[in-house]
Amino acid sequence: MxxxxxxxxxxxxxxxxxxxxxxxxxxxxxxxxxxxxxxxxxxxxxxxxxxxxxxxxxxxxxxxxxxxxxxxxxxxxxxxxxxxxxxxxxxxxxxxxNADDTLDLYFLCAHPQLSPASAVALTLRAVGGLTTKPIAAAYLVPEATMAQRISRAKTTIAGRRLTTPGDLSSVLTTLYLVFNEGHSGDLDLVAEAIRLTRRLGTMTDSAEVDGLLALMLLHHARRAARFDSDGRLIALADQDRSLWDRRLIGEGIGTLQAALARDHLGEYQAQAAIAALHADAQHVDDTDWVQIAQWYDELLRLRDTPIVRLNRAVAVGEADGPAAGLAELRGLDEDLPRYFAVEAHLRERLGDLETAARLYARAAERAASLAERDHLNRQAARTRSGED
Known part of the structure; x- marks a missing residue:
C-alpha cells in the first residue's frame, strides 16, 4: 500500500x-x-x-x-x-x-520575478514534490494562504521557457532560504533543503553547490545543542559540543575540502570554511579566530555586504581584541540586524558592563524571534548583575 x-x-x-x-x-x-x-x-x-x-x-x-x-x-x-x-x-x-528536466525546474522556481517567499514555496512544491498542506504547516500559515501564494507564483512564470541557462546563484539563494526557515510542522525544512541541495549537486558541476551543502551540514550538525530543555536559545560559545553531530561535521568538512580543491572559490565555500573552523574546535577557547577573520576577508572580496562586515567585526574582536572589533563597527549602520548585540558583546569583553547591559536590552527590542529576545534579555540581566 x-x-x-x-x-x-x-x-x-x-x-x-x-x-x-x-x-x-x-x-x-x-x-x-x-x-x-x-x-x-x-x-x-x-x-x-x-x-x-x-x-x-x-x-x-x-x-x-x-x-x-x-x-x-x-x-x-x-x-x-x-x-x-x-x-x-x-x-x-x-x-x-534526463536530469536536465529537473535542473530546469530549479532555475524556473528561482525566477527573478518571484518574491523570495514565492520562490521557496514553488521550489518545495515542484522540485520537492510536496503538497500544499505540509508546506503551509511548515510556514505556520493556513493551507488556503499557501495555495494562493503558489498559485500567484505559477501565474507569474506561466508560459516562460528556459531557452538560456538559468542563474545558479539564485537557485542556491532559494535553497539557503529554505534551510534558514528552520523546523516547524511535520516538514523539517532544514532536512528538505539538504535533500534538494544534494540532488542539485548530482546534476551540476559546481563547487558552490558543494559549498552550500557543506555549509548546511555543518550548521545542521549543531542542531541538538542550539536550545536547552526549556526551549531557550543557547549561543554558539555556550553550546554543549558533545551534542554536535560529528558524523555530519565530518561529511561537511569532507564536502568542503573537495569543493575547495577545485580552486573556484565562492561565497558559500567561504562561509562553510568559517563554519568548519567553529565545528573543528573541541572547546570555544580552541576556536581559531585568526583563520576565521582571514576567511571573512575572503568573503568580503566575494560579497562585500554590511552583514559580512558586521560578522567580521566579531571575528576581529576575538582575534585582535575587543577594541579592534569595535573599530570595525565604526561606519556600519546601527539598523543592521544584530548590530547592538555585537556591540554589546564587544563592550562586555572590554569590561564596560553597564554599556553592554544597555546594548543587550536594545538588541532584545529588535530581536527577530521570541527565542532571540529572551536570550538577549538574559544577557542584559547577567551583565547588569556583573556575572561572568
Whole structure:
C-alpha cells in the first residue's frame, strides 16, 4: 500500500520534478504541467495499491501528459497537434528524459520575478514534490494562504521557457532560504533543503553547490545543542559540543575540502570554511579566530555586504581584541540586524558592563524571534548583575 509505505511515498516525491520537467520539455506551460502531475499523483495513490506499475516514472509521465491534454482540450486548444507532439516525443524518448528536466525546474522556481517567499514555496512544491498542506504547516500559515501564494507564483512564470541557462546563484539563494526557515510542522525544512541541495549537486558541476551543502551540514550538525530543555536559545560559545553531530561535521568538512580543491572559490565555500573552523574546535577557547577573520576577508572580496562586515567585526574582536572589533563597527549602520548585540558583546569583553547591559536590552527590542529576545534579555540581566 502506497499510503502505508514511506519508501513508496518518498519515491513519488523524487519523481515529481522529473515528470513536470518532461511535460514542460514537451511544450506544456509550467502551471498546467504542475497541476497535471498533481492529478496524476492522486490517481497513482488511488490505483497503485491494487495494481502497481513496473515503470512508475513512465506511468506518471503517461497519465500526467493525458491529464495535460485533457486540460488543453477543455480550454479549446489544439488538441490534435498536442497529441501528435506526444506521439512523436514518446517515440523518440520512450517516455523518459534526463536530469536536465529537473535542473530546469530549479532555475524556473528561482525566477527573478518571484518574491523570495514565492520562490521557496514553488521550489518545495515542484522540485520537492510536496503538497500544499505540509508546506503551509511548515510556514505556520493556513493551507488556503499557501495555495494562493503558489498559485500567484505559477501565474507569474506561466508560459516562460528556459531557452538560456538559468542563474545558479539564485537557485542556491532559494535553497539557503529554505534551510534558514528552520523546523516547524511535520516538514523539517532544514532536512528538505539538504535533500534538494544534494540532488542539485548530482546534476551540476559546481563547487558552490558543494559549498552550500557543506555549509548546511555543518550548521545542521549543531542542531541538538542550539536550545536547552526549556526551549531557550543557547549561543554558539555556550553550546554543549558533545551534542554536535560529528558524523555530519565530518561529511561537511569532507564536502568542503573537495569543493575547495577545485580552486573556484565562492561565497558559500567561504562561509562553510568559517563554519568548519567553529565545528573543528573541541572547546570555544580552541576556536581559531585568526583563520576565521582571514576567511571573512575572503568573503568580503566575494560579497562585500554590511552583514559580512558586521560578522567580521566579531571575528576581529576575538582575534585582535575587543577594541579592534569595535573599530570595525565604526561606519556600519546601527539598523543592521544584530548590530547592538555585537556591540554589546564587544563592550562586555572590554569590561564596560553597564554599556553592554544597555546594548543587550536594545538588541532584545529588535530581536527577530521570541527565542532571540529572551536570550538577549538574559544577557542584559547577567551583565547588569556583573556575572561572568
Amino acid at each position: 502506497i499510503g502505508a509505505d514511506p519508501l513508496a511515498e518518498v519515491e513519488l516525491r523524487e519523481l515529481v520534478p522529473a515528470v513536470i520537467g518532461v511535460l514542460v520539455g514537451r511544450g506544456a506551460d509550467f502551471a498546467t504541467a504542475e497541476d497535471a502531475v498533481q492529478d496524476a499523483l492522486i490517481e497513482a495513490l488511488r490505483t497503485w495499491p491494487g495494481d502497481p506499475p513496473r515503470d512508475r516514472r513512465g506511468w506518471l509521465v503517461t497519465v500526467a501528459w493525458r491529464k495535460f491534454l485533457d486540460s488543453v482540450r477543455s480550454e479549446g486548444s489544439r488538441a490534435r497537434r498536442e497529441e501528435r507532439v506526444a506521439a512523436a516525443t514518446l517515440a523518440e524518448t520512450g517516455g523518459a528524459r
